[in-house]
Amino acid sequence: MRTYIDSAEVENVREAYELGLVDGVTTNPSLVAGTDREYRDIIDELTEFVDGPISVEVIATDYEEMLEEAREYDTWGDNIAVKLPMTRDGMKALRTLTAEGVQTNITLIFSVNQALIAAKNGATMVSPFIGRLDDNGHDGVGLIEDIREVYDNYDFETDILAASLRHPYHVQEVAKAGADIATLPPSVADKMFDHPRTDSGLEAFLDDWGDRESPALK
Template identity: 50%
Template sequence: MEFFIDTANLSDITKAQELGVLDGVTTNPSLMAKEGITGSSKILSHYKEICAIVNGPVSAEVIGTKYDDMISEGKILADLDEKIVVKLPMTSDGVRAVRYFSDQRIKTNCTLIFSAGQALLAAKAGATYVSPFIGRLDDISVSGLDLISEIRLIYDNYMFNTKILAASVRNSAHILGCAKIGADVMTSPLSAITSLLNHPLTTSGLDQFLKDHLQAKNVAAQPV
């Protein structure tokens, strides 16, 4: 499973890249605004900075909701860097735009997926990625992981090449659940990724190793 980080924070992206497990980045207008990045020129410049840090795909979301606006914005985004994946909403116009960019061999990420039917439409349109939002489904007492499982079954049945990019991933349990089910990609904040590092037995085991090493060193240093 590929690991993407869901943020527009350059520091977090750099830390994830340095950890050695980062495969790509996803962003959205809300994440840009959180970092104080507003205005078209600043947003485009920020995408370039992100692409300079990472080696993998960077999902950049269109703002327009109409087909023509999505096409014009998507072309601008795609021209920024070959790593850019044009992120489009799961709407009628969004699916049409997915097909357009797919025909142009431009990678797409169809976002705001909340049902298997939506994921099926996006795959039929040629989306490179679909982004089911598992955390937001959990918020309304619907299993987000069950949706991942349903999409996996459908895609495997018909050998779709579209990758399942699990989004709204909030914790290590979400990440492991996605890995068990067979999501191709998961995207989460840095905190969820680094939470996988932690286990109390790892901490206590390392402490014991260091104590034993220090004791052995002190014994060896004593005069005979």
């Protein structure tokens, strides 16, 4: 399973990149608004070191304006994926952009039917929002399993990108459920490294070794 970082903070992405977790990046208007920076400036910095898809989301809600935004975003780099909402106008824009060869990420997916429509219209990726479903008493991981089954039944090439992940347990569960990609908030990515047994085991090894020098440094 590929891992993306869900952040518009370039330094957070860079730190995750150095740890081998950045196969791509997802951004959205909320994340960008929290930086007090221009969207283009952020993306320009990210494209300097991120080779995988970088999702840039449209603000418009009607077909024509979505296309105008999407075509501009597509000029920002060879690896830009335009994020479109799962709406009727969003699907019209998706059909047009698919025909033009633009990478796309359909966001705010909450059902198998929505994922099916997006795949039929040629989406590069769909983003089911796992945490938001869980918050409302629904089975977010179960949605990943159901979409995986449908996509495999009909050989859809659309990638399933598990989004809105709240904790490391979500990551392992969507991996088991067959997600192609998980996009991780930096806080979740950081917690994936930790386990108390790792810390205590390392401490025990070092205590047993004492103050001897490393044999590699003699």
